[in-house]
Amino acid sequence: MSSIYEMDYNVGSRDFAAAGDASRSIKRTLQQIGVDTSVVRRIAIASYEAEMNIAIHSKGGKMHLAVNSDKVVVATEDFGPGIENVDLAMTEGWSTATDEIREMGFGAGMGLPNMKKCSDEFSIESSVPEGTRIKMIFKL
Amino acid sequence: MTVKDLLETKKFNLENEGVNLENPIEDVYIGDLLSWVMSHANKKCAWITVQTHMNIVAVAVLLEMSCIILPEDLKPDENTAKKALEEDIPIFSTSLNAYEIACLFKDMM
Numbered sequence: 001m002s003s004i005y006e007m008d009y010n011v012g013s014r015d016f017a018a019a020g021d022a023s024r025s026i027k028r029t030l031q032q033i034g035v036d037t038s039v040v041r042r043i044a045i046a047s048y049e050a051e052m053n054i055a056i057h058s059k060g061g062k063m064h065l066a067v068n069s070d071k072v073v074v075a076t077e078d079f080g081p082g083i084e085n086v087d088l089a090m091t092e093g094w095s096t097a098t099d100e101i102r103e104m105g106f107g108a109g110m111g112l113p114n115m116k117k118c119s120d121e122f123s124i125e126s127s128v129p130e131g132t133r134i135k136m137i138f139k140l
Numbered sequence: 141m142t143v144k145d146l147l148e149t150k151k152f153n154l155e156n157e158g159v160n161l162e163n164p165i166e167d168v169y170i171g172d173l174l175s176w177v178m179s180h181a182n183k184k185c186a187w188i189t190v191q192t193h194m195n196i197v198a199v200a201v202l203l204e205m206s207c208i209i210l211p212e213d214l215k216p217d218e219n220t221a222k223k224a225l226e227e228d229i230p231i232f233s234t235s236l237n238a239y240e241i242a243c244l245f246k247d248m249m
Contacts, residue, residue: 017219020198024227027202044202045178052174052195105191110175117179 005033005067011054011076016104019055022063023047026074033067035140043072043138046118049111050076050134056101058131072138074119082128090116090124141165141248143207143230146186149244152209152232155216156225163206163230168245170238174199181205186245188238194220200229207231211238 007029009022027044035043047063054061054076061078083089090112097107116122119136126132144161146152154161167185171177174195181187183204189196192214200208207230210216216224216231224231234241 017194020195020202024198024201041183041203048178048198048202049175104193104195105172105174105177105189106195108173108175110173110179114175114179 003066003068005029005065007065009063009065011051011061011063011078013055013058013060015055019052020048023051026063026065029065030067030072035067035072039072039138039140042118043074046115046136046138047074049114049118050074050136052106053111054078056097056106061131068140070140071120072140073135074138075133075135077133078131080129080131082131083126084128086124086126143186145248146207146209146232149248151236151244152234155210155231155233156221156229159225159230160228161230165206165245165249168242168249169205170242178203188241190214192216192220194223196220197223197227197229200224201227205229209234209241211236211241 026047030040058078059080064075066073088094092113093109095107095109101107120139121137123135143163164184165186167182169181169185170188172189172191181203184206186207186209187205188209196208209232213235215233
């Protein structure tokens with residue numbers, strides 16, 4: 001089935017000035033479409049975590065939003081370096097963030113667990129050094 | 141209470157003049173770990189944080205917070221105040237610490 005609405009967003013590596021813009025845009029779009037506010041909140045939280053992960057940990061990447069009549073899909077892909085142990089990365093509290101990043105309030109090790117918690121379906125594939133792909137589905 | 145009521149206490153300085161102050165404050169949240177705040181804070185809250193960088197604005201917008209309060213004389217980074225004005229999120233600074241701010245809210249709400 002084709003999507004009602006689709007959009008791509010670029011996310012720059014370490015571009016903290018713009019980080020969050022894609023999630024804000026996704027949130028506004030969903031509000032305009034009239035998606036239920038509690039679902040919008042879950043999507044906003046998950047998108048923000050995904051976007052910040054790309055900005056903090058990767059060499060840059062993309063986010064893709066697709067809205068269908070029965071679901072919203074947020075997919076991300078980055079340009080590396082990939083995650084060595086995905087199971088470990090999914091553990092709450094586990095993080096590879098530097099001290100500098102932690103001082104900014106990131107690197108709590110909650111990003112991936114938050115994404116999984118907020119979405120109805122969550123999948124992650126990662127290979128070193130190619131990069132990481134995440135797909136999150138939110139039912140409407 | 142609304143955001144404007146904070147100014148009337150004379151204990152808070154508005155750091156981005158021109159922003160809308162009519163939003164209601166229905167909750168207060170204190171936290172500095174952004175992922176934790178993202179998954180726990182409620183909308184229409186006043187958020188007390190020691191983080192001063194631009195990404196606090198993204199968190200406040202995404203959660204539909206009513207304002208950000210920086211305790212203990214912290215000031216927002218210049219681009220943080222600018223971005224918050226664009227996004228219509230009031231940022232206040234105060235000499236009070238987080239506990240004292242929370243006590244003040246308890247009396248006002």
